Each structure stands twice: as C-alpha cells, then as structure tokens.
Amino acid sequence: MIFWKNWPYWSKVVIAVIIFFSVTLGFAFLKGRGFLPRTSIESLASTPVEAARWEKKPKVVYFWATWCTVCKTYSYLLNTNLKFLNDKSVFLSVVEDEESLELQNYLKENKIDYPVYSANYQLLRDWKIGAYPTTVFLNAEGKVLFSDTGLINPFSFWLRSFLTSLY
Numbered sequence: 140m141i142f143w144k145n146w147p148y149w150s151k152v153v154i155a156v157i158i159f160f161s162v163t164l165g166f167a168f169l170k171g172r173g174f175l176p177r178t179s180i181e182s183l184a185s186t187p188v189e190a191a192r193w194e195k196k197p198k199v200v201y202f203w204a205t206w207c208t209v210c211k212t213y214s215y216l217l218n219t220n221l222k223f224l225n226d227k228s229v230f231l232s233v234v235e236d237e238e239s240l241e242l243q244n245y246l247k248e249n250k251i252d253y254p255v256y257s258a259n260y261q262l263l264r265d266w267k268i269g270a271y272p273t274t275v276f277l278n279a280e281g282k283v284l285f286s287d288t289g290l291i292n293p294f295s296f297w298l299r300s301f302l303t304s305l306y
Contacts, residue, residue: 164299171284171286174267178262180277181194198229199303200276202266213290216292223296228304232254234256271288272288273287274291274296276300277303279304285302
C-alpha cells in the first residue's frame with residue numbers, strides 16, 4: 140500500500156469517483172436484472188397511437204408521488220437530467236395518484252411540463268415499486284436494464300440512458 144501513498148491526490152479522487160459510479164451502476168443493473176413486469180408500460184398511454192410511438196424505443200420510467208419529499212427535492216435535478224436524454228428515448232413520468240384537481244394544482248405549482256401518467260395500485264405492484272422516487276431504464280425491446288431508487292445525479296442518469304440506448 141506504500142505505492143498508494145505516493146500517488147497524487149487528483150488520481151486518488153479520480154479512482155474513487157470511478158469506483159463509486161461503477162458500484163452504483165452495478166447495483167442498478169442487479170436490481171433490474173430478471174425484472175419482467177406483468178403490466179406493460181404502454182398500458183398507460185391514452186391512445187393506441189401514443190402507445191405505438193413508445194414501442195421499439197428506449198424508455199426511462201420515473202415513478203413518484205406528490206406526498207414524497209424526496210421527489211419534490213429531486214424534481215429540480217430531474218429537469219437537468221432530462222436534458223441528457225437523446226431524441227430516440229421516451230421519458231414517462233408515473234405518479235401514484237388518481238387524476239384529481241389536487242394533482243393538477245401540484246403540477247402547475249411545481250412547473251412540471253413533462254407528461255405525467257397516473258398509476259393504479261395494480262400497475263405499481265406489477266412494477267414492484269416499493270419506494271419513491273424509482274427510475275427504471277428499459278431498452279428498445281422493453282427489457283429492464285437498470286432500476287434505481289432515490290436521487291440520480293446527472294452523470295449517472297446520462298450513463299444509464301446511454302447504455303440503455305446501446306442495448
């Protein structure tokens with residue numbers, strides 16, 4: 140370990156960052172591995188045309204709730220993360236709520252301009268959503284590649300969406 144002490148500080152930081160991102164990517168991959176939801180995400184579409192536009196495209200599905208304080212905090216970072224999605228990917232925001240006036244007011248107050256779909260209990264159970272926020276990355280074939288619970292920093296979000304578009 141003497142060689143480690145002789146390394147410059149910046150190289151130690153770079154190695155630590157690489158290890159951190161590798162470990163979090165590995166956990167997200169393992170959490171998504173073998174995950175086959177019984178309900179397709181296309182069932183949220185309001186029209187068959189909308190569902191057809193989602194097919195054969197990588198998808199990022201963001202599950203959240205209006206009562207979730209972490210989700211409220213993450214909404215600002217999420218807007219930054221969405222800038223890293225490529226044009227071929229589809230972003231779907233799924234809220235644990237029914238269409239209500241309270242939800243509409245929440246969306247206006249928090250300036251949420253991306254599409255928001257309401258999920259029922261059955262869909263949330265089929266997708267094994269046990270905590271909020273949960274972000275699921277699916278490839279073009281609809282296979283879950285990564286699943287993360289909690290906040291995702293912009294680099295991790297970009298890396299997952301990039302890898303999802305490749306596979």
